[in-house]
Each structure stands twice: as structure tokens, then as C-alpha cells.
Amino acid sequence: MNLFVGFLFVLILDFKIASIHATRKSIFYVSTVSVPESSPASAPIPSIPSSMANHQSKSSKKLVITLLTASSVMVIILLFAICLWKCHRKKAYKSNKTGMTKSDLNSFMTRSSGSMKTVTEKGSGSVVVMDYKLLESATDIFGESEILGEGGFGRVYRARMDENLCVAVKRLDDGSQDAIKEFQTEVDLLSKIQHPNIITLLGYCVHDETRLLVYELMHNGSLETQLHGPSNGSNLTWHCRMKIALDTASRGLEYLHEKCKPSVIHRDLKSSNILLDSSFNAKLSDFGLAVMNGAQNKNNIKLSGTLGYVAPEYLLDGKLTDKSDVYAFGVVLLELLLGKRPVEKLAASQCQSIITWAMPQLTDRSKLPNIIDPVIRHTMDLKHLYQVAAVAVLCVQPEPSYRPLITDVLHSLIPLVPVELGGSLKLPKTSSLVVTHP
Structure with a gap:
């Protein structure tokens, strides 16, 4: 835009200089005709020679043509610059993928x-x-x-x-x-x-x-919407799902459990509280129910959570630890694998937990590939599939002490995520990594 402004300034400057030169020439031609200081009243007024008058007329016409041409060019360039500027602003708005920081x-x-x-x-x-x-x-x-x-x-x-x-x-x-x-x-x-x-x-x-x-603003909405909404998970490749799991376990829960002092228990981890930006980087949200570790046994901590994600020990006796978040993460991992909601309706008054339905098949390698989300079925290395299923099974164990620490989950997932997406897995250059547009 600055280039066009500079160009217009130079054009206007040239136009003004040309106008001054043309005016000076006209004055020069007129001044060459002298009028006698004193002459009889009856004496005729000397006329400008025809050749000189024609020359002056032609100069005036040239000046008018120059003015019109320069003005037209200036208007065209100005309109073009305005259009270009508006397009640039519109493009900048549409390309704003990160929202407001x-x-x-x-x-x-x-x-x-x-x-x-x-x-x-x-x-x-x-x-x-x-x-x-x-x-x-x-x-x-x-x-x-x-x-x-x-x-x-x-x-x-x-x-x-x-x-x-x-x-x-x-x-x-x-x-x-x-x-x-x-x-x-x-x-x-x-x-x-x-x-x-x-x-x-x-x-x-x-x-x-x-x-x-x-x-x-997170442009790709929640993980729940991506998995269970209109697209039914079609935007989420296998590696993209593993990246989301790694982001949630590593750069999310692991930070809350291990790096915050005192540590923080999210208490409401679920797919709708995992938000995705334009590159499907995952971020934890909704910390209204979060508590500091050590405060969970106070009487003012109300039993809260979402059906399907709440750990059994929390439902039974209100016991809340970081292992409660690990249980919820295991449910999210099953959602990523199976493409199913944590609780599915079977009839008007009958529901089934994803854990109850999937557990017998998750531990059977011959059956496991058949229950995977059809969108990603047969798109991953089976060895990697078995590893992720094993992690999910450990995370949703009924006994809290059998569940791994979130740090252990992190180290289990890193080798399954491509280097380009924050893991350590090296892929052939022809492999597809992640869908970057919804």
C-alpha cells in the first residue's frame, strides 16, 4: 500500500511540474507581443501574429489533454489501490487463524x-x-x-x-x-x-x-464436536488423534499434575472441554470445577463431573485424586479410538458405558481392529494400535492404584506421534500427518 501512495505522490508532483512549465510557455508567447506605450486613439490595436496564436492554441489544447490524461490515470490508479487495500484487509481477516492472543x-x-x-x-x-x-x-x-x-x-x-x-x-x-x-x-x-x-x-x-x-478463539471447536458432530471424525486422522491425546496428556494434564505448585486436579476432563485450534493443537478448557491438590477432602467440595467420565471411587465415596483425571483421560482416549460417546443410549431407559462395551474386545488383538472408528480403521500400524489400547485399558482401571501417572502416559504416547507433530515417530515423507482445515 505504501508503494502505491509513493507512486501517486510522484505522479502528482510530475503533473504539477508539467503544469507549471506549460503555463510558463504560454506567458512567454504572450509577452513577446509588445504594445506601444503611446499611440493615437484611432490607431488599431496590434494583433498577435496568426502563427503565434496557432502555437498558443495548440499549447493550450496540449495542456488540457495532459491534464485530462493525468487525472484519468490518477483516478484509475487510486481506485486500483483502494481495491487492493480492501482485498488485503479481507484476506487478513479470513487468515486470522489464531484468534486474539x-x-x-x-x-x-x-x-x-x-x-x-x-x-x-x-x-x-x-x-x-x-x-x-x-x-x-x-x-x-x-x-x-x-x-x-x-x-x-x-x-x-x-x-x-x-x-x-x-x-x-x-x-x-x-x-x-x-x-x-x-x-x-x-x-x-x-x-x-x-x-x-x-x-x-x-x-x-x-x-x-x-x-x-x-x-x-479456537477455530476447530471442541473434540466432542469433531468426533460426534456433522463431520463424524472425518477431519481427524490417526496421527492427528494421537497428537490430540499427547497434547491433552502431556502439555495439559501433565503440567497441571506435575508442574503446578500446588498441583491442580481438573475434575471435569471430557471431549467437550478439549478445544482445537486451526492446526488441531489441543487445549484444556473449563476449569470451573478444578481444585488444588490437598483441598479435595474439604466438606465444601461438591460432588461434580460428567456421566461417563467420572471415576468410580469419586462416585462411591467422593475420593478425588490426580488419578481421577487419568481415568477421564482414558475415556477420552477410547473416544479417539472408537469414535463412540462415553455413554451410548440403547433404548429409551437403557444406556451402556463405552468401557463396559469395549473392555472385552480391547484386550483381544483379533477383535480390536474391528471396533475401531471406521474413519481411521486400517490406517495405522497395528502395533501402535495395540499400544494405545493398552494405555487406555490401564487408565480406566476401577482401582486407582492400578492406573498410571499421567507422566507415564505421556512417555507411552510420544513414540506414537510423528516428529512433525511433537512426538518422536519418524515417518516416510509421503505419509499424511494431519488435516489442517475443517
């Missing part, structure tokens, strides 16, 4: 002074408090066309903060004490955590009874 937000805050402020939460975390009117406008007054998803918590909306910046806004309308506590837990926890495989909290807003959480 914290650095983008800082830049946006500078331009939107007065509508946001940064506050320090408990501990060392800080988070941006955003203006309700700004979010209301960015979501088209929380319009139906901007809904990305919904659940028991409320709805998630796409918010267009700027022509190149989009975020996800979770709107919580439940005014109960439990909902308020979950909201505060998520703000407190995510304001302290910055990790590539944990969703980034960009800000929040409290307006009357409505609470809003603002996150980075």
Missing part, C-alpha cells in the same frame, strides 16, 4: 483506552476486566448468529473485537452460589497459568447477574 489484547487495550483495565487476582496472576458494552457490541448483542456452542453453563459466542481480532465469550447467566464460585475459580486459576495446551483467559466481565469469560 494476549499480545493482541494489549494492543487492542491501547486503542480502546477506558473500556478495559488490568487487575491483579489472588497470587501472582493478572487479568483484564472488560467493558460489558464492548462485549455486547462485539457479539452483535449476543446474537444467535454468533453462537459457537452451549451447555449447562450457558452459551459461548464469537466476539469480533476488531476487524482482525476475534475472541470467544462464555456467558454465564446462572446466579447461584455454585455458579459464582466456579466463575471465580476459573478466573483465579487461569489468570496464573500460561501454557500452550491450556486455554488462555483474555479477560472477564461482571454485569449485574451476568458474568462473562473471554478466551482465545
